[in-house]
Amino acid sequence: MQLFSRGIFVVFVIAVPVVIFFSRVDKSASKPVQHPVLSREQGASARMTEPDAEVNPFTWLDYVIFSAMLAVSALTGLYHACAGEGQKSTAKFLMADRSMMSIPVAISVIASYLSAITILGVPSEVFVYGIQYWMVVWSFFIAIPVTALVFIPVFHGLGLTSAYDYLHKRFSPLMRSIGALFFILQTLLYIGVVLNAPALALQAATNFPVYATILLLGALCTVYTAMGGIKAVIWTDVFQFIVLFGSLLTITIMGIVQTGGMSHIWDYNNQRGHLNFFNFSPDPTQRLTFWGTIIGGNFNTLTIWAVSQTSVQRFLTAKNLKEAKKSVWFGLPGTVIVLTLVGLIGLVLFAYYNNCATLVNPANATAATALLNCNGSTPHYTPHYQSSDQILVYFVSLEFGKIPGIQGLFVACLFAGTLSTVSSGLNALAAVTLMDVVRIWRGRSKPRTDSDASGEISTNASGSTVTSASTPSSSVAVNQAQDRCDTIISKLLTAGFGVASIGLAFVASKLGSLVKMANTVLGGVGGPLLGVFSLGMLYRRANTGGALIGILVGFYLSMWITIGAATHQDENHNVKEDAFALYRISFMWYSMFSSMATFIVGVIVSEIIRCSIPDERYKRVDPLLLATFLRPKGWHKSYSGTESNNPDLQIGDPVFQSLLASGNQSMDQENESLMGDIEGNDIHELGSVQNEVTDMRNGQY
The missing domain is CATH 1.20.1730.10 (Sodium/glucose cotransporter)
Incomplete structure (x- = not known):
């Protein structure tokens, strides 16, 4: 009522x-x-x-x-x-x-x-x-x-x-x-x-x-x-x-x-x-x-x-x-x-x-x-x-x-x-x-990640709060109060x-034109973002330095083109014929140019850094951060010391966590990075994860 x-x-x-x-x-x-x-x-x-x-x-x-x-x-x-x-x-x-x-x-x-x-x-x-x-x-x-x-x-x-x-x-x-x-x-x-x-x-x-x-x-x-x-x-x-x-x-x-x-x-x-x-x-x-x-x-x-x-x-x-x-x-x-x-x-x-x-x-x-x-x-x-x-x-x-x-x-x-x-x-x-x-x-x-402050508070499939037995009740209350504050x-x-x-x-x-404005905004700012995400998922050897220089170059290029085009327009919001050639590029190409510039520069700078800093050559990338078709075969075994035939296990999957726990206990620093601070922040809701595990076991993935 x-x-x-x-x-x-x-x-x-x-x-x-x-x-x-x-x-x-x-x-x-x-x-x-x-x-x-x-x-x-x-x-x-x-x-x-x-x-x-x-x-x-x-x-x-x-x-x-x-x-x-x-x-x-x-x-x-x-x-x-x-x-x-x-x-x-x-x-x-x-x-x-x-x-x-x-x-x-x-x-x-x-x-x-x-x-x-x-x-x-x-x-x-x-x-x-x-x-x-x-x-x-x-x-x-x-x-x-x-x-x-x-x-x-x-x-x-x-x-x-x-x-x-x-x-x-x-x-x-x-x-x-x-x-x-x-x-x-x-x-x-x-x-x-x-x-x-x-x-x-x-x-x-x-x-x-x-x-x-x-x-x-x-x-x-x-x-x-x-x-x-x-x-x-x-x-x-x-x-x-x-x-x-x-x-x-x-x-x-x-x-x-x-x-x-x-x-x-x-x-x-x-x-x-x-x-x-x-x-x-x-x-x-x-x-x-x-x-x-x-x-x-x-x-x-x-x-x-x-x-x-x-x-x-x-x-x-x-x-x-x-x-x-x-x-x-x-x-x-x-x-x-x-x-x-x-x-x-x-x-x-x-x-x-x-x-x-x-x-x-x-x-x-x-x-x-x-x-x-x-x-x-x-x-x-x-x-x-x-x-x-x-x-x-x-x-x-x-x-x-x-x-x-x-x-x-x-x-x-x-x-x-x-x-x-x-x-x-x-x-x-x-x-x-x-x-x-x-x-x-x-x-x-x-x-x-979501509703949990320490990785130990989550929700089940029905949305009810679930806590681990090791979590003190006072800590749970504080975390729940903080989450309510975050919601506000x-x-x-x-x-x-x-x-x-x-x-x-x-x-x-x-x-001016709505279509042109929309594509300009998406290409000018969204292009570099697409480039850096693609760099991370599609190029295993990419590193932080390459990503940083790449996205800055892509953003600078896109802003140079869009601002130059905007300041060389006639009364009908079209770029003047005598303007610099780069300013006359169609708005349909903005996103491609900026994203490709980000990706290519990111690859080049990453390789330069790898050649200049020996430690960069031996860093391994968490396979979960790569596109699925680039993940090495049998990568679960190499990270946990335990054989797994399911390539779709998720980082928040309890089955995957048990494989890690039952494998080689002397994990090196890269293996600890894979876990993503397991006591803190990368375990998402248990109810959602349990549904995913069930689907995996039933072959629904």
Whole structure:
């Protein structure tokens, strides 16, 4: 009853202000929206623009649909904050007790990837530049297998909460701090861009102020994420993906019908050279090419799916490695389908608004001339817009706004895409800051992995606290109290990052294309992170010095390119033709260049160090820190002195620990490093581990 009353209160608090505010701004929305006309950056021909486009105001059904989406999202966070024992431990708040199944995790990651940037930016990109950007879907057929087979088994095998704890184990605490800092910078910037996307669109359709949209989205997302933790993030993402997909499918079908059918759309785009799938130019300065979308897109995708805490954290909430891998694989068809839908919407927009692209200036054109140039079809004028990212919003409002509920569904779609991305980002930021900053500053050599302060407090499969017999009860009480304190800190961090993201969103509103901004942020900061993780997992001889120099060189290169490109732009946010060649490189290549620079420099410097310092030549690497296909055969025996035929045993596996204990008791320093301070920090929850051991014995791995 208490939960129900809280829910009613949340619905009331959200719905009433939204309805009042929209009803006020709609009075002005019924008037023509006057914006300066911007030409298409690469438009080959002039087009008709509509001087007095009237957007349709929201109906009561639009309000209901939009408010319901916000209310359900908030209620989901409230439910997970109150259900059961609530979010009273870091294991629950940050990792959902590692109990999630693959389907909701996969949908959550897809929803976060397909933000409002995808919904608005990809149709705009296709409308302006052609279908070439859609070819990025083929990069997923490379990036998804690499994520599932190379990166996730390593992260899951170590029982991590923060992906950047890997850099600590593989290299040094300094590398962990650098990785965490890079992630925080990247995610804050990206969330700022994501929050800005629906704000611009909503302003175009309803005159709803940009600042009000950013504040509403940021505040709502911060509240339900801080209340409900990672479980609330995952389950709201599932709901929001349903809204997002249903809205896109509806608009795609209605747009195809409105434009005259798929065959007409395809033929028209083909005649105008807009079906430019295969631009095989090797020139990296061209905005989009086949190689840029496939190769460069692959690196962009890996920065999000393989090494970003935002995705890795949710993959690691899966109850075992099998479920974690499945959640990665399920992301492939879902992402391809949605990207195909938004790409198709771009083709619809081009065919609909460019049917009369050969017309003279509309002020001088007669109705007869218009019909003649349109081959007898009704001419459609391109609406005035400040940014091409607004074109889809105008299309929905002008062409379908009189149908009750359609505008509300579309705005709900934009908000759903934004909320899913922002909520996962805020939770990941809280996790990284707690694990890699707060607990480090607290003076521990290594932070706890999840819910345990000393490695001897954990949870069983049902989430109950389990302690070892050797742990004093007073120590348990202190550790549990500290964990509750850390949970509160995590919630406060979520709120703090939410406020910071809102501020950065106002900065992002002054920049250019959404797709270009997003790929620039991901490539500029995420590329070096991808490079250093790849160096650690794929190159056995890599060392701390090589990793440090490599990531700094990669970051310097990416910042040099991105800042140089940003300071040499014309009024349409394109790099000037006379700019330095490196500044004119397409944003699709940023991630590849910076990650490859990190990896190659890391390899070279590592080899120089090995040649210069004899001790470096004899250091062995814990096989758990390498990709599974690089681990030496029979490595369990060499580390424990006991034969083991199962190559998938995890470091937190009690079976693996017993092998170590029953083997050679005089382990050298490298063997002790393998155990990872067994009394302290690397044994993850016993319940989760027991499930993994059972699965291994049953051959489910």
